[in-house]
Amino acid sequence: MSNDPTLARLANATLLVPFESHHAPRWLLEGLADGIAGVCLFHNNLDGSEQVTALNARLAEAADTPLVSLDEEGGDVTRIGQAQGSDYPGNAALGAVDDTDLTRLTHRSLGGRLAALGFNMDLAPSVDVNVADDNPVIGTRSFGADADLVARHAAAAVRGLQEAGVVACAKHFPGHGATSQDSHHVLPRVEADLDLLHRRELAPFRAAVEAGVRTILTAHIEMPALGGDGPATLTPSILNGLLRDELGFTGVVMSDAMDMHGVSGRIGIPEASVRAVAAGCDLLCLGRFVYADQIERVRAALIDAVREGRLSGERLEEAAERTSALRSWIRGTADRRTAAAETDGIGLAGARRAARVDGELPALADPFVVEVDAPAGMAVGEVPWGLSGWFPDVRRVSPDAAGADRLAAEAAGRDLVVVVRDAHRYPGAQELVSRLLAAHPAAVVVEMGLPIWRPDCGAYVSTYGAAHVNARSAAELLGAGGTVGAAAPPRT
Incomplete structure (x- = not known):
């Protein structure tokens, strides 16, 4: 393995890592200081608002604007609402109401709560068009089964979160709504022609891009009509040719969790991480249980791949530049986060309307x-x-x-x-x-x-x-x- 510190720092810039407890461990704080892009918090990191606020403040001290993120969609997928359930209705309820002002204001209020806790990035909204009734992983996380409805609410949700100074992340590109399998366990395959995918799956992502979404998260699913074999996360023609060249996205492409079987079950997390970055992912969400030793293996795999010519140094530099630009955007919205505030009762009002x-x-x-x-x-x-x-x-x-x-x-x-x-x-x-x-x-x-x-x-x-x-x-x-x-x- 190369011990080039510059190369190691570039590899670190692709990593969004989890950690074990309610307190930031030493290896994490040192890693953030050495260029790890940021963290993703899960249930095991959260124990009330005071603890979360103090934890996030400590993380923010470790580096210049690290990404401090979580999966907080409102509705059924909640981290901050784990104890009793979310104070915000999820996408299905908002889609049932079909008031884009409500969706924007709900997400702005949610962004205000996250900002007050010290988060600067939310891995939301899910903009999948849920057309498979037996979909085991999307369901109520989707605004609905109509692409036009999902598209307009995707844009509203993105605007709402980012008005609060919190990075929005549209997911799961190019669309997980037509699957009957869960990519946590298998690699789902969507058999749909190119015209249908453009009219259905891709329409909400196009709307999110037009709304200025800063990050887009990939799906570990196969879509043969889009070209390439294997998961979209590892497919350059999908991440570059489609997402960047055709849809015009210029922000950060983030992988879904790399510990999911749909992407790494057969090849392991380090190898899957190399292929994801080579395919066009700028930021690797490693998952919930990928801690210090495994993170070191991912970092080493990225460095070795550059040495072996399987991954270009220029690709790592490009990814690092994009994550750096994202962190700069966050710094530029500090006033928004300071001023952001929850709207009292908006979540319950939306649930009642739904x-x-x-x-x-x-x-x-x-x-x-x-x-x-x-x-x-x-x-x-x-x-x-x-x-x-x-x-x-x-x-x-x-x-x-x-x-x-x-x-x-x-x-x-x-x-x-x-x-x-x-x-x-x-x-x-x-x-x-x-x-x-x-x-x-x-x-x-x-x-x-x-x-x-x-x-x-x-x-x-x-x-x-x-x-x-x-x-x-x-x-x-x-x-x-x-x-x-x-x-x-x-x-x-």
Whole structure:
């Protein structure tokens, strides 16, 4: 391995790294001083606003404007809202409202909260067009299934975050919405012709570029119609020919997490990192558990690749220049971040506007609430959801129809509320709900994912997300605690 300090610093400039705990370890602070571009914080780094603010201040002291980022989409994917769920509705709810001013102001408020905590980059928004009902990784993270709707809200979200001085990152290029597999585990393949991809997947990214998005994050998916083999993250014709030359993007291209099986499962993280930078990625999001020793292996692989002629020094210099320009933009928006402030109540107001009711809601005198559990995806993690914060008698059950008779008996003589999350993806949940409804046909069903499977029930409530504010909006509609909002929800 070359011990050229200049080359090592250039390699460092491509790295967005995780770390282990609530405190910045010595290896990280030294690495930031030696040119590591920045950090990405996850649940394991966050323990309340005071701790996060102090941590981010310490990181900022280690170098001149390091990138301090996280995945904070609002809605189901939240880091700062891990304890109780997000105070902001996610993209599906905002898309259901379809008010771009609301989307912009919601993201500006979210940016204000992040800025107050010391973050300067948000790996959001997701601008994928969710056309696959069984998509296991996007779903409510998308504004919707219509490309034009997603495009206009993508632009609004980008503007909102960056008005608060927080770098926005449109993802997952060139579009993860038509997949039925999760790139955390496999390499999904999208079979669509070039014309359709341009009209559907690429339209929101074009809108984000026109809105001035500073970073775009790649997807570990295959799209044969776009040329090349393997994941888009490792495909030069997609990152350069399409994203830069055709769409005109001049900012930082960032990889999705390099520890995901879809990109590195067969070749390892160091080799995948070399190929990603060679293909056109300027910044490598390494993932959640790639710590000091593994980061050193990635750095060494990049340096060795230059020595071996597999990666040009000029490509590393270009990547470093782009990340440097991004950090300069952040310095230039310091006044925005200082002045940025949350808009009180905007998240709950948006969630209330998104909630939909089909049928007539009864006055619940003695509700018995059954929550049908659903697995959390890798991107979501373990974040509380459901109505247990508002109702005293709640059962969280597995999606097993074998328990239906017992639950139906417990609900005898009471008002039954059944809460599901993306029931269309889980046949077991559908069977359980159907058996409960056979015994209690007037029951209320609350769908906290996408409202695709709609059973015959007394009333059907759609929240378009499972964030804390989505849950509260549903609880209000059901009369919990006398907190029903003044405005009536749209009827479908």
